[in-house]
Structure formats: C-alpha cells, structure tokens
Amino acid sequence: MALTFQSFKTTLANAVAAAQGACPTLLDLGVGTPGRAMLEGVSGVGLWFQFIALQILSRTRLATSIGADADSFVADFGLSREPGTAATGVVRFTSFTPDNQSATVAVGTPVKTASNIIYDVVEDSTNSAWSAVDSAYVRPAGVASITLPVKCETTGTAGNVAAGAICLLGSAISGIDTVTNDAALTNGSAGETDAALRTRFVSYINSRSKATLSAIENAITEVSADLIYQVIENVDTSGAFLPGNVVAFIDDGSGDVSDAIINQVYAAIDDVRPAAVSIQVVRPKIVRPPVTMTVSINSTGDLPTIQATISTNIATYLNSLTIGESASYSRLIQIAYAASTAVTNVSGVTLAGGTIDLPATSGTAYRAGVVTFG
Known part of the structure; x- marks a missing residue:
C-alpha cells in the first residue's frame, strides 16, 4: 500500500482549517499569534510522529529494510547475508632448468603481485600435478611448468587482476623459477547487496x-x-x-x-x-579457448594499455558464462571495440582457432585462456 506523507506546511494548514471549522467565530491565527504558535507546535509533533512511523514501517518489511535491519529480518528465518568472495584462478609455476630436478609445491604456498596482493595455492585432488602421497603438487623432472589453482588472501574485488599481474613467488621454491597467471582473475566479489539478499530470501523461503x-x-x-x-x-x-x-x-x-x-x-x-x-x-569440463586478434588504434590511444584492457574484459566475459552456455565469437569483437574509443579496427579474430561460436554443452564451462594480439 502506498503511503501518503504530509509536509509541515500541509500539516499546519490542515490544523488551521480544523480549528477554524470547529469554532463558530473567526479565529485570529496569523503569524505570531498564540493560537498560531500552538498549532505550529502541534504540527511539529505530528511531523515527528510521521517520521517515527516511517522508521517503524521501513524496518518491519524486508522490501524496505536496509543494512543491519535487513540482516536481522532474514536472521529470524535462519538466513544470513553472504560475505564477499576471494578471487580464484590458476597460476603457472615454471622452471628454467626442468631436466635438472623435480619440484614440490605445497598447499598454502604464496604467490603475489608487484603491489603485494597475495594468493595461496589451494588443493585440487583432480589436478594432474597433485600427489596424494606427498599431499602436494609435484613438477616432475623434465616438465617445464605446472598450472595450479590459487585463492586470494583478501576477500573482495581487490584480488581481481589482469593476466600476468601475479609474477612473484612469496617464498623460494626449489625447482621453480617464475610464476605467472596466463589469464585474468575476475571472480572476486564484495559482500551480498541488500537487493541480492532480498531476491535470495524469496528463493530460500520458497x-x-x-x-x-x-x-x-x-x-x-x-x-x-x-x-x-x-x-x-x-x-x-x-x-x-x-x-x-x-x-x-x-x-x-x-x-x-x-x-x-x-x-x-x-x-x-x-x-x-x-x-x-x-x-x-x-x-564441469573446463575449456579455455585461445583468442587471437589484431587491434588497430589511432594516435590518441596507448596500444599496450588497450590490449591489456581487452584481455581482462574477455576473461571477465568467459569467466562469467554459466555452465553449459555457449561462447559467442562476435562478443569478442564487441569487447575489443568497447575497450577504448581509440580502437579503429579489429581484425583476424579467432576463438579456439575458428570464427564461429563455441557450442553450448551440458557440463562444460568456457573459461579465460590466453589472448594473443597480432
């Protein structure tokens, strides 16, 4: 039901009309008169009561509650707001002399960006490098690199970084020389918003x-x-x-x-x-389709910066696809042009070596791979 609110001026006018209507003689309610002062005082109290009523109504319905009030409302039904999530992704650990020795990477091993955003290696028992005997990942001698899952130590969007941003080992690892993320990390998020909590509450109750x-x-x-x-x-x-x-x-x-x-x-x-x-x-079955393209820009743009933006935005697009959803070839061209007004032409675009959409397949998810610029 829609609520009708009155301003102080309207409340006072109604009070004056009510007082005059109840009196058989003409009242002097001009500005500065005792009668006017009493009606103004009563109108002010009425306005305060209206505000209190509004506060009560806003807290007794989830649709109008915000912040802590929304949290307390859903808590009565056993539901709580989802916290933010830490960015996750995969990082490639490489040795310059792989034939000389093997390497063991323990769960919890830190890697970081130049700005000191730290990520820890997490366990994935299905990873081909995982060793159940060692409870760690192993790079066998003769294998130059292994790709391992990592999780940011910081919750929120701070862990979302471009490809190549993770470039430092947090501690020395025998048999590992460099580390890098070939694709951008894009799935870190802030805590659940009030709007998202309201939507999830409906699904929860139903x-x-x-x-x-x-x-x-x-x-x-x-x-x-x-x-x-x-x-x-x-x-x-x-x-x-x-x-x-x-x-x-x-x-x-x-x-x-x-x-x-x-x-x-x-x-x-x-x-x-x-x-x-x-x-x-x-x-799901993960497919990381390689993307190639050639981007031309005018004199107002900086090509490396624009290419980095395109790479990150393509990663964001692919990483947001639902499981079983197709990957659009034409979307890559759109993303490239949208990266900067300085982009004048996008050519030679391929998705997984082709120029068509990748099909929707149950149980298959397309995720960010390597983006190469010609």
Missing part, C-alpha cells in the same frame, strides 16, 4: 521443506551466491541415463574450484535431497 530442483539450487547459493552451477537430473557425470541421480556441476568462475567448495556444496545438497535420490557434485 524452497523450504521441498526436495525440488529449486531447493537444490538454493542450497548451492547458500554456500556462496557467486558460485556458477548447472544441475541435471536422471543422468550421471558422463551424461548417460541414470534414474534417481542428480549431478551438480560447480564452478566459481576460475575453472578450478577447490575441493573445500565441492565438499561444502555436497553437504548443502545432501541436507535437502529426498530419500533414495543419489547426488554427485563435480567440477
């Missing part, structure tokens, strides 16, 4: 006590609102028909979500699944 697909999807978002997922019923992870099975493909935008997140999502889904229904929580 999925209570229901073993439905929306209940499973809501369970995933309760782990983190920034997770990207695809839930498919009655198939196994290969897509083969399997009645009563639910597969949840999970990613955080990096293409290498940690074991910890996978386990959290499994536990959350297990709480809402019906009896006799099996669940599988797995990473």
Whole structure:
C-alpha cells in the first residue's frame, strides 16, 4: 500500500482549517499569534510522529529494510547475508632448468603481485600435478611448468587482476623459477547487496521443506551466491541415463574450484535431497579457448594499455558464462571495440582457432585462456 506523507506546511494548514471549522467565530491565527504558535507546535509533533512511523514501517518489511535491519529480518528465518568472495584462478609455476630436478609445491604456498596482493595455492585432488602421497603438487623432472589453482588472501574485488599481474613467488621454491597467471582473475566479489539478499530470501523461503530442483539450487547459493552451477537430473557425470541421480556441476568462475567448495556444496545438497535420490557434485569440463586478434588504434590511444584492457574484459566475459552456455565469437569483437574509443579496427579474430561460436554443452564451462594480439 502506498503511503501518503504530509509536509509541515500541509500539516499546519490542515490544523488551521480544523480549528477554524470547529469554532463558530473567526479565529485570529496569523503569524505570531498564540493560537498560531500552538498549532505550529502541534504540527511539529505530528511531523515527528510521521517520521517515527516511517522508521517503524521501513524496518518491519524486508522490501524496505536496509543494512543491519535487513540482516536481522532474514536472521529470524535462519538466513544470513553472504560475505564477499576471494578471487580464484590458476597460476603457472615454471622452471628454467626442468631436466635438472623435480619440484614440490605445497598447499598454502604464496604467490603475489608487484603491489603485494597475495594468493595461496589451494588443493585440487583432480589436478594432474597433485600427489596424494606427498599431499602436494609435484613438477616432475623434465616438465617445464605446472598450472595450479590459487585463492586470494583478501576477500573482495581487490584480488581481481589482469593476466600476468601475479609474477612473484612469496617464498623460494626449489625447482621453480617464475610464476605467472596466463589469464585474468575476475571472480572476486564484495559482500551480498541488500537487493541480492532480498531476491535470495524469496528463493530460500520458497524452497523450504521441498526436495525440488529449486531447493537444490538454493542450497548451492547458500554456500556462496557467486558460485556458477548447472544441475541435471536422471543422468550421471558422463551424461548417460541414470534414474534417481542428480549431478551438480560447480564452478566459481576460475575453472578450478577447490575441493573445500565441492565438499561444502555436497553437504548443502545432501541436507535437502529426498530419500533414495543419489547426488554427485563435480567440477564441469573446463575449456579455455585461445583468442587471437589484431587491434588497430589511432594516435590518441596507448596500444599496450588497450590490449591489456581487452584481455581482462574477455576473461571477465568467459569467466562469467554459466555452465553449459555457449561462447559467442562476435562478443569478442564487441569487447575489443568497447575497450577504448581509440580502437579503429579489429581484425583476424579467432576463438579456439575458428570464427564461429563455441557450442553450448551440458557440463562444460568456457573459461579465460590466453589472448594473443597480432
């Protein structure tokens, strides 16, 4: 219901009209008269009561609550605001003399940018370099580099960096000489906004006590609102028909979500699944399509800066694609032109070596790869 508010002037005018209407003789309510002063005082109190009523109404409905008031409202229903997420991605560890010795990279090993933004190596037991015996990643002798998942120590967008920004080892590693991120990291986010919390609250309430697909999807978002997922019923992870099975493909935008997140999502889904229904929580098949293009600019632009912007924006686009969504070839051209008004021409564009969209495939996620400029 829409609320009608009155200004002090309108409130006073109504008070004057009411007083005069209740009196059989003409009242002197001019400015400075005792009667006018009393009505102004009463009108001021009325305006204060109106403000108090507005404050009460704004706090008793989630649609009008903000900040701590929105938090306390949803807390009564067992829901809490999602905190910000730390940026994650993959980093390549390289040796200049790989034949001389192997190298072991422990979980928690720090790497950082020149501005001292620190990232730690996280566990991914499906990574080809992972050694269950050593509980660490191993670069075998003869292999020049290994690519490992990392997570920023700082929550929020501060960890979103361009390709090549992570360039320093936080501590010396025998058998490792350099480190770099071939693709930009783009999935760090600030805490959940009031608007996002209101939207999630509706899904949360609607999925209570229901073993439905929306209940499973809501369970995933309760782990983190920034997770990207695809839930498919009655198939196994290969897509083969399997009645009563639910597969949840999970990613955080990096293409290498940690074991910890996978386990959290499994536990959350297990709480809402019906009896006799099996669940599988797995990473999607990650495809990192290489992108090439030639960009021409006019005299007002700086080519290296524009190329870096294009590379980061392409990474942001690919990392934001949902699982099972196609990757658009023409979007790459659009991103290049939108990077700067100094861009005059974009040519020789290829996506995974071709000039067509990459198809939508269930369980497959396209993520940022290497962008090469001609």
